[in-house]
Amino acid sequence: xxxxxxxxxxxxxxxxxADNRALLAASKDARPVIPVFIREDDSAGALGGAQAWWLExxxxxxxxxxEKRGARxxxxxxxxxxxxxxxxxxxxxKSVFWxxxxxxxxxxxxxxxxxxxxxxxxxxESFAGHILHEPSKFRTKTGGPYKVYTPFWKALSAEARVPDxxxxxxxxxxxxxxxxxxxxxxWRLYPGKPDWAAGFEPLWTPGExxxxxxxxxxxxxxxxxxxxxRDRPDIEAxxxxxxxxxLGEISPALIWHGINRAKNLSAENRKKFLQELVWRDFCHHxxxxxxxxxxxxxxxxxxxxxxxxxxxxxxAWTRGKTGYPIVDAGLRQLWRxxxxxNRVRMIAASFLVKxxxxxxxxxxxWFRDTLVDADPASNPANWQWVAGSGADASPFFRxxxxxxxxxxxxxxxxxxxxxxxxxxxxxxxxIHAPFDAPKAVLEEAGITLGETYPKPIVDHKAARKxxxxxxxxxxx
DNA sequence: TTTTGAGTTGTTCGA
DNA sequence: GTCGAACAACTCAAA
Numbered sequence: 001x002x003x004x005x006x007x008x009x010x011x012x013x014x015x016x017x018a019d020n021r022a023l024l025a026a027s028k029d030a031r032p033v034i035p036v037f038i039r040e041d042d043s044a045g046a047l048g049g050a051q052a053w054w055l056e057x058x059x060x061x062x063x064x065x066x067e068k069r070g071a072r073x074x075x076x077x078x079x080x081x082x083x084x085x086x087x088x089x090x091x092x093x094k095s096v097f098w099x100x101x102x103x104x105x106x107x108x109x110x111x112x113x114x115x116x117x118x119x120x121x122x123x124x125e126s127f128a129g130h131i132l133h134e135p136s137k138f139r140t141k142t143g144g145p146y147k148v149y150t151p152f153w154k155a156l157s158a159e160a161r162v163p164d165x166x167x168x169x170x171x172x173x174x175x176x177x178x179x180x181x182x183x184x185x186x187w188r189l190y191p192g193k194p195d196w197a198a199g200f201e202p203l204w205t206p207g208e209x210x211x212x213x214x215x216x217x218x219x220x221x222x223x224x225x226x227x228x229x230r231d232r233p234d235i236e237a238x239x240x241x242x243x244x245x246x247l248g249e250i251s252p253a254l255i256w257h258g259i260n261r262a263k264n265l266s267a268e269n270r271k272k273f274l275q276e277l278v279w280r281d282f283c284h285h286x287x288x289x290x291x292x293x294x295x296x297x298x299x300x301x302x303x304x305x306x307x308x309x310x311x312x313x314x315x316a317w318t319r320g321k322t323g324y325p326i327v328d329a330g331l332r333q334l335w336r337x338x339x340x341x342n343r344v345r346m347i348a349a350s351f352l353v354k355x356x357x358x359x360x361x362x363x364x365x366w367f368r369d370t371l372v373d374a375d376p377a378s379n380p381a382n383w384q385w386v387a388g389s390g391a392d393a394s395p396f397f398r399x400x401x402x403x404x405x406x407x408x409x410x411x412x413x414x415x416x417x418x419x420x421x422x423x424x425x426x427x428x429x430x431i432h433a434p435f436d437a438p439k440a441v442l443e444e445a446g447i448t449l450g451e452t453y454p455k456p457i458v459d460h461k462a463a464r465k466x467x468x469x470x471x472x473x474x475x476x
Numbered sequence: 477t478t479t480t481g482a483g484t485t486g487t488t489c490g491a
Numbered sequence: 492g493t494c495g496a497a498c499a500a501c502t503c504a505a506a
Binding site for chain 1: 482483484485486487488
Binding site: 140141144146147148150392395396397398468472 | 497498499500501502503504505506
């Protein structure tokens with residue numbers, strides 16, 4: 001006899017049907033399932049603007065996918081506990097399932113809810129699936145968390161097997177009760193005016209199917225050059241899977257096994273990509289063990305660092321008007337497309353933190369709001385890494401030179417031309433340092449520095465010296 | 477407990 | 492133009 005008592009499946013950052021343990025548990029033995037997405041009003045569920053755009057589209061597709069399988073996605077707003085208990089009341093559900101999340105706020109919310117549900121005699125069960133391994137799984141021999149990536153990677157690849165991904169349920173059963181749902185248009189996740197997301201549309205296909213297609217395409221076309229080309233922002237060479245991963249449209253386990261099974265990859269390319277995927281786990285490992293990662297210096301020596309408060313410089317950086325083409329191209333790509341090439345993220349971040357000496361938290365905040373792949377673990381962990389305050393931090397003397405980096409990784413200047421059109425007519429030789437170009441060359445390209453394109457807001461050489469001197473003060 | 481080798485992503489300087 | 496060394500010293504993780 002099929003079980004007629006419905007189960008609630010609480011959807012968070014797992015907007016997929018495949019490899020979804022909570023959904024499978026909820027719908028086991030043809031049990032009617034009530035999938036609910038809750039727009040949380042506290043920080044546990046808050047998303048930046050770009051990711052809210054993504055979420056709207058992803059939820060629309062998820063709703064279609066549920067409908068196709070005979071279930072209905074419910075949208076609700078408010079405190080999760082209130083919403084879930086209301087749904088229990090309305091539907092007679094006796095169990096609630098979800099996939100775990102790893103932010104401190106999220107963990108607190110979920111732990112409290114689990115207790116409350118238990119007290120009320122409702123079964124509550126949570127599952128893994130957002131990262132490859134539970135962040136608590138790995139410990140050093142002395143019992144502490146890993147603070148360096150390479151040993152983490154070694155431990156992970158030596159000891160652990162990533163669980164095989166599970167298929168999506170073929171069919172779902174609808175509950176007899178038909179709980180009310182809010183609508184996506186009510187939520188106004190996508191602010192129409194001004195339409196800052198117009199440039200997102202051609203680039204992205206939010207949703208589970210878009211994620212799978214992206215993975216397949218990466219494996220077919222790009223993965224075999226991954227190690228050699230991944231640092232080139234002018235070349236299509238990366239997986240672009242991060243926004244799909246961030247909202248759980250695809251599971252990292254599915255990617256892991258997909259890459260491992262691919263026949264066309266050299267060992268080097270395979271390893272390189274998997275290492276990047278494991279970085280995501282490492283960031284979650286760090287966040288799990290340092291819940292303040294997004295707000296406090298992981299290395300508290302940096303608490304004494306003399307950051308500069310300069311709203312004008314910060315604004316120039318966010319708008320892509322620093323006068324350093326590779327930095328400006330990056331920030332403008334971010335604004336236009338909701339993403340920035342990884343190499344350029346490092347250059348742009350280094351520029352904010354070292355050249356402008358602006359607190360990494362300002363950069364982290366900007367990225368959080370503008371990146372479609374904003375991730376509560378990766379974003380702060382990587383900002384802290386660049387700043388030097390984080391785990392496995394770069395040596396203090398590693399200050400990216402925006403001109404050299406541009407010349408090295410965007411050798412023809414195509415990336416800059418794409419996002420900084422006012423420099424498009426400059427020859428490659430000068431495109432990364434228009435301020436050093438001969439007058440005639442600038443004239444020929446129709447550029448007047450300070451008018452059509454900004455003069456550098458700082459002198460890199462001097463800025464580098466200043467940053468090194470500031471670092472000198474907090475060491476030892 | 478002590479020792480040992482190593483640490484994602486770089487730049488500059490001088491030969 | 493190319494190449495190797497220097498750039499601090501420290502902390503991490505395992506043996």
